[in-house]
Amino acid sequence: MKQLQRKNRLRAVAAGALAVSSALVLTACGSDDNNGGGSDTKAGNIKCDGKGQLLASGSSAQKNAMDLWIKNYGAACEDTKINYKATGSGAGIQEFLQGKTAFAGSDSALKPDEIANSKKVCDGGQGIDLPMVGGPIAIGFNVPGVDKLVLDAETLAKIFDSKITKWNDPAIKALNKDAKLPDLKIQAFHRSDESGTTDNLTKYFKAAAPKAWPHEPGKAWEGKGGQSADGSSGVSSQVKQVSGAISYFELSYATANSIKTVDLDTGASAPVQANVENATKAISEAKVKGTGKDLALDLAYDTKADGAYPITLVTYEIACDKGNKPGTLAATKSFLNYVASEDGQTSLKELGYASLPTEIATKVRETVKSLS
Numbered sequence: 001m002k003q004l005q006r007k008n009r010l011r012a013v014a015a016g017a018l019a020v021s022s023a024l025v026l027t028a029c030g031s032d033d034n035n036g037g038g039s040d041t042k043a044g045n046i047k048c049d050g051k052g053q054l055l056a057s058g059s060s061a062q063k064n065a066m067d068l069w070i071k072n073y074g075a076a077c078e079d080t081k082i083n084y085k086a087t088g089s090g091a092g093i094q095e096f097l098q099g100k101t102a103f104a105g106s107d108s109a110l111k112p113d114e115i116a117n118s119k120k121v122c123d124g125g126q127g128i129d130l131p132m133v134g135g136p137i138a139i140g141f142n143v144p145g146v147d148k149l150v151l152d153a154e155t156l157a158k159i160f161d162s163k164i165t166k167w168n169d170p171a172i173k174a175l176n177k178d179a180k181l182p183d184l185k186i187q188a189f190h191r192s193d194e195s196g197t198t199d200n201l202t203k204y205f206k207a208a209a210p211k212a213w214p215h216e217p218g219k220a221w222e223g224k225g226g227q228s229a230d231g232s233s234g235v236s237s238q239v240k241q242v243s244g245a246i247s248y249f250e251l252s253y254a255t256a257n258s259i260k261t262v263d264l265d266t267g268a269s270a271p272v273q274a275n276v277e278n279a280t281k282a283i284s285e286a287k288v289k290g291t292g293k294d295l296a297l298d299l300a301y302d303t304k305a306d307g308a309y310p311i312t313l314v315t316y317e318i319a320c321d322k323g324n325k326p327g328t329l330a331a332t333k334s335f336l337n338y339v340a341s342e343d344g345q346t347s348l349k350e351l352g353y354a355s356l357p358t359e360i361a362t363k364v365r366e367t368v369k370s371l372s
Contacts, residue, residue: 046338048077050331057085058092058105060231061197061250062133062315064351066105069339072347080331088231090194090219096318097121102328103319103336107196108219109296110318118320125322125372129296130364132339133315134354136279137197138254139262140239141246143167144182150175152265153208159246160188160205161213162225167244175265189238189247192228194219200299200313201248207301208266208310250313251275251352264311267304278309280354286314288360293321293367295360312354322372333371340364 063086070082087095089106093114096104099121109129110118118127139156141149146167151159155171158164164171168181191198198221205213215222229235229247236253239245246262251274254261263271272278282303290296296316303310317336324332338344345355356364 045341045343046073046076047334048080049334050328051079052327052331053081053083054328054331054335055083055101056092056103056105056317057087057095057101058318059089059107059133059196059315060086060233061107061135061137061195061313062086062105063232064250064252064256065133065315065348065353068347068351069335069344072344073335073338077334080334082335086231086233088191088193089196089199093318096127102325102332103317105315106318107313107315108199109290109316110294121323122320123323125320125324127318128292128294128321128367129290129316129318130336130340130367131295131297131314131356131360132317132336132364133313133348134279134283134356135276135313135352136251136274136309136354137201137248137311137313138251138259138274139246139248139264139311140236140254140257140259141262142239142241142243142259143184144243145180146176146182147260148176148263149179149260150263150265150271153205154212156262157205157209157212159186160190160201160226161215161223162188163212184244187238187242187245188226189235189242189245190221190223190226190228191232191235192221192230195231196315197232197248197250197313200301201311203299204301204311248311251279255352264309266308266310268306268308270306272307272309274309274311276349276352276354278307279312280357281305282308282310282312283314283354284357286357286360288363293370295363295367297360319371321367321370324371329371333368336368336371337365340368 066084092104095101097117167184199219202217206217229238232249232253235247236249239247240257261274263273265271285300286297289298301310
């Protein structure tokens with residue numbers, strides 16, 4: 001009963017954040033001309049600075065987090081309106097590199113060629129990765145009569161590459177001896193848009209089951225067969241509606257839609273659930289691999305540590321270290337400073353996100369303050 005009450009509470013919080021976001025979304029026009037000097041006022045623990053409309057786009061995995069941040073920031077800083085479009089990581093980076101947005105959200109760090117291209121937009125500087133959102137990528141499933149499902153990296157990789165096509169396949173049976181698996185076709189859904197969530201999932205496949213996943217990791221899907229849908233909301237909706245479906249999305253989408261999630265057999269002493277605590281344990285093993293002010297992280301996708309959920313993502317907000325547009329700089333720093341603050345991070349737990357480890361969060365706050 002307590003677990004059911006907690007799930008209902010999480011769904012209510014996620015739904016509330018989405019409703020608030022809809023009220024805040026504005027038309028994407030006049031991003032620079034109407035941004036003036038900052039009011040430099042404080043409301044609660046949020047320091048408000050900058051005026052007008054701040055445009056950003058990218059990761060749909062962080063949409064629920066961004067909705068909540070926008071609600072809280074907007075309540076404190078009425079002079080600044082944040083318009084975040086969940087277009088997917090690839091589209092968000094593209095818009096940032098075209099100078100259309102103040103910052104981008106991406107579930108994977110900038111590639112070398114993207115950093116090079118960012119120097120055309122960041123006058124005298126370059127784009128950098130600022131980790132802001134952590135959490136598990138849940139594997140959601142809809143199999144009639146099955147409430148609990150355990151899979152490992154090899155089996156998952158074969159499912160998403162159309163090498164395992166029935167739910168009563170011997171490989172799935174071996175991992176779920178007590179489950180009544182139906183003779184039902186697997187409907188595997190992947191992202192149709194370029195996605196950092198796809199990038200993280202395929203990095204997990206490549207690290208933990210390289211023989212079963214012959215494709216290179218990346219934002220664009222390269223697995224064989226399957227069906228596609230746009231964004232985390234699209235693939236999670238398909239799992240909710242389609243019998244036999246399976247897909248991948250940030251945990252809050254599973255929570256909000258009452259979708260069952262797979263436990264992972266990682267080689268640890270027991271299968272690992274997709275939850276905030278287990279994702280936090282995996283993310284705490286990450287190392288900073290970026291140089292200078294870039295804080296890109298190297299995640300341990302093949303961890304076998306007890307209680308560490310390996311399919312995790314860290315969503316980065318991507319901004320210029322130097323050369324940010326003067327009209328949006330103050331508001332960008334103000335908003336990102338709140339996002340990285342202790343209040344901004346702890347507010348996400350009820351949505352199924354993991355707070356950044358203290359050491360990393362401190363570095364992010366210091367870097368945000370130095371943006372120019």
